[in-house]
Amino acid sequence: xxxxxxxxxxxxxxxxxxxxxxxxxxxxxxxxxxxxxxxxxxxxxxxxxxxxxxxxxxxxxxxxxxxxxxxxxxxxxxxxxxxxxxxxxxxxxxxxxxxxxxxxxxxxxxxxxxxxxxxxxxxxxxxxxxxxxxxxxxxxxxxxxxxxxxxxxxxxxxxxxxxxxxxxxxxxxxxxxxxxxxxxxxxxxxxxxxxxxxxxxxxxxxxxxxxxxxxxxxxxxxxxxxxxxxxxxxxxxxxxxxxxxxxxxxxxxxxxxxxxxxxxxxxxxxxxxxxxxxxxxxxxxxxxxxxxxxxxxxxxxxxxxxxxxxxxxx
Amino acid sequence: xxxxxxxxxxxxxxxxxxxxxxxxxxxxxxxxxxxxxxxxxxxxxxxxxxxxxxxxxxxxxxxxxxxxxxxxxxxxxxxxxxxxxxxxxxxxxxxxxxxxxxxxxxxxxxxxxxxxxxxxxxxxxxxxxxxxxxxxxxxxxxxxxxxxxxxxxxxxxxxxxxxxxxxxxxxxxxxxxxxxxxxxxxxxxxxxxxxxxxxxxxxxxxxxxxxxxxxxxxxxxxxxxxxxxxxxxxxxxxxxxxxxxxxxxxxxxxxxxxxxxxxxxxxxxxxxxxxxxxxxxxxxxxxxxxxxxxxxxxxxxxxxxxxxxxxxxxxxxxxxxxxxxxxxxxxxxxxxxxxxxxxxxxxxxxxxxxxxxxxxxxxxxxxxxxxxxxxxxxxxxx
Numbered sequence: 001x002x003x004x005x006x007x008x009x010x011x012x013x014x015x016x017x018x019x020x021x022x023x024x025x026x027x028x029x030x031x032x033x034x035x036x037x038x039x040x041x042x043x044x045x046x047x048x049x050x051x052x053x054x055x056x057x058x059x060x061x062x063x064x065x066x067x068x069x070x071x072x073x074x075x076x077x078x079x080x081x082x083x084x085x086x087x088x089x090x091x092x093x094x095x096x097x098x099x100x101x102x103x104x105x106x107x108x109x110x111x112x113x114x115x116x117x118x119x120x121x122x123x124x125x126x127x128x129x130x131x132x133x134x135x136x137x138x139x140x141x142x143x144x145x146x147x148x149x150x151x152x153x154x155x156x157x158x159x160x161x162x163x164x165x166x167x168x169x170x171x172x173x174x175x176x177x178x179x180x181x182x183x184x185x186x187x188x189x190x191x192x193x194x195x196x197x198x199x200x201x202x203x204x205x206x207x208x209x210x211x212x213x214x215x216x217x218x219x220x221x222x223x224x225x226x227x228x229x230x231x232x233x234x235x236x237x238x239x240x241x242x243x244x245x246x247x248x249x250x251x252x253x254x255x256x257x258x259x260x261x262x263x264x265x266x267x268x269x270x271x272x273x274x275x276x277x278x279x280x281x282x283x284x285x286x287x288x289x290x291x292x293x294x295x296x297x298x299x300x301x302x303x304x305x306x307x308x309x310x311x312x313x314x
Numbered sequence: 315x316x317x318x319x320x321x322x323x324x325x326x327x328x329x330x331x332x333x334x335x336x337x338x339x340x341x342x343x344x345x346x347x348x349x350x351x352x353x354x355x356x357x358x359x360x361x362x363x364x365x366x367x368x369x370x371x372x373x374x375x376x377x378x379x380x381x382x383x384x385x386x387x388x389x390x391x392x393x394x395x396x397x398x399x400x401x402x403x404x405x406x407x408x409x410x411x412x413x414x415x416x417x418x419x420x421x422x423x424x425x426x427x428x429x430x431x432x433x434x435x436x437x438x439x440x441x442x443x444x445x446x447x448x449x450x451x452x453x454x455x456x457x458x459x460x461x462x463x464x465x466x467x468x469x470x471x472x473x474x475x476x477x478x479x480x481x482x483x484x485x486x487x488x489x490x491x492x493x494x495x496x497x498x499x500x501x502x503x504x505x506x507x508x509x510x511x512x513x514x515x516x517x518x519x520x521x522x523x524x525x526x527x528x529x530x531x532x533x534x535x536x537x538x539x540x541x542x543x544x545x546x547x548x549x550x551x552x553x554x555x556x557x558x559x560x561x562x563x564x565x566x567x568x569x570x571x572x573x574x575x576x577x578x579x580x581x582x583x584x585x586x587x588x589x590x591x592x593x594x595x596x597x598x599x600x601x602x603x604x605x606x607x608x609x610x611x612x613x614x615x616x617x618x619x620x621x622x623x624x625x626x627x628x629x630x631x632x633x634x635x636x637x638x639x640x641x642x643x644x645x646x647x648x649x650x651x652x653x654x655x656x657x658x659x660x661x662x663x664x665x666x667x668x669x670x671x672x673x674x675x676x677x678x679x680x681x682x683x684x685x686x687x688x689x690x691x692x693x694x695x696x
Contacts, residue, residue, distance in 0.1 A: 052440055075409065075439065077384065114356070119384035147356040150364070151381055162365045163356070163381050169372040 007204040012040050016068070023066040024058040028233025030223040030240065031055050031139050032066075034197045035110065038137065038219075039069070041207035044104040047086055048072070051079035051115035054146045055139060077119040079109040080127040080136050087132040106211045107134040113154035114144045116220075117180050128187040128216045135210045136218045138180065141225035149228045153178040156248075157299075158292050159280045161228070166283040171292055176299065184218040185254045191217040193253035198240035202251055202262055209255065222249045230279025242274040247304040252311075259314040261307060271300045316348070316518050323348070326374065329512040336501040337362035337405075339472045339508055340431055343479025344403050345370060346514045349429070350377045351400035353391035355384055355410060358443040359499040360433040363405035385410035389417040389430065396426045397547060399538030401483055405431035408450050409440060411457070418492055419458030420549040422573065425528065425536070427486035427519060429479070431495045433502035434604075436679040445679030446499035448604055451659035454494045455633050461570055463577035465584055466494045466633040468603040469501055473508045478630065484517040485584060489576055490533050496632060498655065500605030500681050529554025529568070532576045577634060586630035587639045591618060596625030598691060599647035601640065601664055601671070603629040606653050606682050613687035622691070635663050644668040649695040653682050 018039040025032050031054060039046060046069045050056040056073050059066040074082040087107050093099045111120055116138040124136055143161050144150040151164040157176045160166035164173035185192040190213035195203040203221065210217035224240050226233040243249035244263055248271050251263040272293060275281040284293050326345045334342065340363050344352070352371065354364040364381070371377040378395070382388040388404040395402040406414065411432045421428055434450050436442035454466045465485050469475040475497060482493040522535035523543045534554070537543035546556030551566045559565040577584065591614050592599075598617065602610035607628040617624035627643045629636060644650050650671040652661045661673040674690035676682050 057443075073440070117383075119355070121383070144356040147358050147361050148365070150356040150361060153383065162361075163368040163379075165369050165372070167369075167372060 005205045005208045007041070007201045007208075012204075015040050018046065018068045019059065020066045020068055022064060024061050025054060026225075026227055026233070028226040028236045029054070030141070030197050030225070030236050032059075033236075034139060034203070034221050034223060037197065037200050037203050038108065038207050041204035042106050042211055044106050044211075045069070046106045046108060047083075049074060049079045049083045049086070049107075049109045051109070051111035051120060052076040052146070053112040053115055053139075054141075055110055055112070057146060076115055078123045079111045079115065080120065080124045080134065083107050083109045083134045084127045084130060084132045087134050109134060109136045111136070111138055112144075112146070113138060113140040113142055113180075114152045116140070117153045117178050121183075124184070124218070125187065128184065128189050128218070131215050133214065134216055135207070136216065138218070138220045139223045140220055141223040141228060142177075143225075143228050145225050145228045154180065156296075158275075158284050158296055160283060161280070171283055171289045172280070181218075181220045184220070187216075188257070189217065190215040190256055191253070192220075193218075194220045194222075194249065195251055196222040196240045196244055196249055198237045199244065199251060199263065206253060209253070228280065230282075231277055235277060239274070239277050242269065242277060245269045246271045246274045246300065248274050248300050250304060250307055252307060257314060259307070259311040261311050268304075271297050318518050318520050320515060320517050322513050323516055325510055325512055325514055327510045329510050332508045332510055333505060334472055334476075334508045335362060335503060335505050336469075336472045336475045336497060337433065337503070338366045339476040340405065340479050340495070340497070340502075341366035341370060342510075343476040344429065344483065345374065345377075346476070347401065347480040347483035348516050348518070349401045349403050349483060351392065351395035351402040352378070352404065353380045353382050353388045353395070353402070354404050355382050355388050355406065357385075357407045357410045359435055359502045360405045360407045360410075360431065362502070363431060363433070385413035386417065389414040389421070389428070392428045393417060393421055393424070393426050396428050397539050397545070399541070401427070401487070403429040403431065403483075405433065407433050407435045407443075408437045408447075408453070411450060411453060415453075415457040419460060419462075421492040422458060422462045422464070423549045424547050425490040425534070425573070426492065427490050427536070428492045429482045429486055429495065430492055431479075431497060434496065434498040436677070442679040444499065446605060446655060446681055447677065447679065448496075448498055448606065448655040449659070449677070450496060451632060451654075451656060454496055461574065463574045464494060464633050465489065465491060465577065465631065466496050467630060468496045468632050469630075470604055470607040470628060472501070472504055472506045474630075475501060476508050476510075480514060480516070484515070487517045487519040488533070489580070489584075490519065490536055491577070496604065498604045504605075526554030528552055528556050529572065532572065532579065581634045582638070584631060585634055585636035585639070587636040588628045588630065589639070589643055590614060590626040590628065592625035592627070592643055594623060595646035596623045597647060598622055598624040598649045598651065598695060599644050600624065600626045600687065601629065601644075601650060601652045602626065602654075603632060603660070606655060609682050609684045610653055610687055612684035613691070616684060616688060617691060624691070632660060635667070637667055640664065640667050644671070649691075651687070651691060651694065653687050653690065655682060
């Protein structure tokens with residue numbers, strides 16, 4: 001077992017922010033908070049690649065950029081692939097002595113859930129299989145927020161979006177979300193984790209772990225979105241916390257195959273509390289949709305129990 | 315099963331006057347034409363087509379909307395749906411269109427009717443997602459591999475978007491080809507009046523069985539899967555019954571020849587262009603399409619008021635190019651000007667027909683104004 005990684009608040013506040021303020025992400029958006037937590041957790045030089053999405057467009061509004069690190073935006077689907085090329089090139093440069101052998105450069109890809117769960121899935125998979133030493137971060141706000149709140153395969157069942165509008169015919173999105181974190185773990189890469197921004201110690205510790213392993217790592221991070229989730233912009237962290245307290249979004253990691261659940265709420269809150277806080281689920285509280293509410297609770301329970309079993313068995 | 319060939323059907327939207335966005339009118343046109351399958355993926359400035367479909371299909375019987383994982387999936391699903399007998403459509407913008415090109419080639423080769431809407435934005439690549447452009451004229455014409463002909467329509471108003479979408483479905487069904495609607499952000503996001511008429515003329519594909527589905531006549535019949543015909547569908551070179559003949563030079567030559575001829579031999583049924591202020595053989599002819607044609611219309615009118623005998627030829631089809639009309643209208647014009655929101659893509663084709671045509675081009679993500687066209691006329695033509 002590696003030595004325990006600690007996150008010290010005093011260290012963090014004295015460090016230079018590598019995502020500068022002044023970006024145009026919405027008030028209450030979780031994404032810049034998460035990106036800052038990630039960059040503050042890393043001491044080495046960093047290269048960032050971002051997929052198309054809110055983070056990309058809002059941090060680079062002409063004539064400014066918020067990135068105090070080298071930054072590349074590729075197409076929607078291949079942030080991980082572009083980063084693969086950067087990683088492989090650095091490897092060659094190290095081998096030929098163009099950069100020092102011991103020079104550590106951390107490579108981080110950021111994609112939204114659309115870029116990760118949907119259009120980019122095969123490209124992330126390819127990068128993981130090839131074994132590049134990169135960290136892929138999914139900033140998961142559970143829909144295509146940048147283009148106007150269309151459903152993605154990360155959108156939870158029951159959520160109303162512009163392409164899964166709740167009404168008389170359907171009660172929001174019909175399908176369950178895709179098990180992305182497990183799909184990533186199935187690649188048998190050294191490190192996969194799920195995190196959320198309200199628990200910054202947990203998140204930053206996971207970043208430190210992810211950059212230290214010898215191979216690819218994936219972080220799937222819940223990113224509440226006031227516009228798309230329809231919640232007040234000052235509720236972002238509360239909703240992030242509720243997601244963990246209801247076990248809708250378990251904080252866990254899979255470290256070299258070992259499953260560790262990092263947070264087990266003493267009192268598991270009913271998922272309805274989390275849903276109630278968001279306008280995208282408002283219709284679920286009409287009497288006609290009570291069955292769906294029950295189904296969602298049952299699914300959360302089932303997934304939580306399965307995760308605990310996986311932890312016990314690993 | 316719906317009746318085959320030309321039919322007159324009632325409008326789905328109650329007839330009357332509507333105030334719609336271009337993207338919404340596209341969705342309504344598709345619904346009116348009988349589109350019962352839509353697969354798509356979010357992209358600015360085309361997302362509203364999908365959003366309208368997502369909502370409207372819920373209200374209507376027997377129509378399926380699927381949001382796919384990317385644009386490749388979108389057009390692939392549309393192709394599958396078309397072979398299942400559906401009238402199918404997808405909408406996207408430049409970068410998504412790029413992803414669709416492999417399957418566009420497949421649809422051409424397998425003679426699969428479908429409608430592909432490209433609401434153009436400023437490129438290359440991600441470019442300017444919210445800004446208009448007309449940079450995909452060549453991507454629409456030559457984007458897929460190999461030799462082929464395509465049908466590309468270019469609406470210039472919200473109402474035109476509605477009617478052109480209906481026409482796109484009819485042409486796709488008549489000719490068994492993918493039909494591309496080349497809109498632009500200007501038209502896609504414009505809101506204006508649309509008059510919905512009580513009836514719509516639609517064409518449903520011919521499905522006659524017992525005849526080869528990939529040959530024997532210029533446009534062979536197309537039975538759907540599950541209707542009894544033995545169907546083999548492949549993007550590899552195939553004989554009239556669909557059997558793969560990937561080493562047979564005669565079959566390849568005949569197939570590619572027919573795929574082109576079914577459009578070139580019936581070109582005059584497909585091409586459409588509207589002439590304005592052209593009754594007195596104008597000395598100056600503007601040739602324009604899409605949003606730019608609106609500015610050209612205004613420019614022609616103002617030039618007339620200034621004493622210049624100006625006319626406008628508005629192209630409704632870009633490919634095939636309305637060659638005869640262009641030649642006729644330009645016959646007496648000393649000057650021909652082609653304003654475009656690109657670096658002169660259609661101009662090259664116009665110059666093939668009218669060598670002295672000149673271009674006015676703009677690629678800054680802003681529409682071309684009437685004043686700019688008038689300025690260009692004064693500067694280039696004197």
